[in-house]
Amino acid sequence: MSDQGAQRRPGGRSARVRRAVLDAALDALHEHGMEGLAVADVATRAGVHETSIYRRWGTRENLMIEALLEEAEEWGQVPDTGSLRDDLIAYAGRLVTYLTSPVGSAFDRALAASGDDPAATEARNRYWEARFARSGEIVKRAIGRGELPETTDVRLAIEMLVAPIHFKVLLTREALDPELPERIVDSLLHGLVGRGNSGEGASTA
Structure with missing residues (x-):
């Protein structure tokens, strides 16, 4: 199966990346609060590129809300x-x-x-x-x-x-x-x- 097909499959790579980013965002929020949440920090914690987060969520606030x-x-x-x-x-x-x-x-x-x-x-x-x-x-x-x-x-x-x-x-x-x-x-x-x-x-x- 192609990488594209795997990303479309429920529970595939896309879902795992989403979960990792959201978990990382929650950890950062608990540690630093809303004002201290930085997308770069979340990206590092989740092991993804910062641009990937902005591409999916658009803004820091949208990521935090989700x-x-x-x-x-x-x-x-x-x-x-x-x-x-x-x-x-x-x-x-x-x-x-x-x-x-x-x-x-x-x-x-x-x-x-x-x-x-x-x-x-x-x-x-x-x-x-x-x-x-x-x-x-x-x-x-x-x-x-x-x-x-x-x-x-x-x-x-x-x-x-x-x-x-x-x-x-x-x-x-x-x-x-x-x-x-x-x-x-x-x-x-x-x-x-x-x-x-x-x-x-x-x-x-």
Whole structure:
């Protein structure tokens, strides 16, 4: 079989090179952080030419995003406790834990700062579609159990859950309070008016 045919075969040389580069990028990120990631260093670690990385990924940011996409799969596992509230709190808690890590914070900022070139757009879309497809199962199961109405907008519910967390990481740069997931979930499920009416100091008029 020709070299060209081998490169086209799933699991062939192309796949091995891709895996080596992504692993090298993750190692470099863990050691040096986002700012210290250098394509030349990744190429040396992976045993490939620097030009090969640029030819495939285009930019340093695109390479970093794809490498971290796969690592993000680990924290993104969806809990199934049998309770909507508990599932949402657990999922949001995992997100907080990930985004308070150096690598998670770097990933979120790199994803937000990535450009609109085809490679970056594809990586960004793939990441968010995978996130919403997986986390949306929490809402779908809750609908099946009768905890939520069938008219619930699944994606909107997840967006309302994770948006405040990403907002603090990317825009206000605030520390993420460990109790934040529970506060977000209760506001999402009950609404601000409902929480105000049932909490201390609520009007009794």
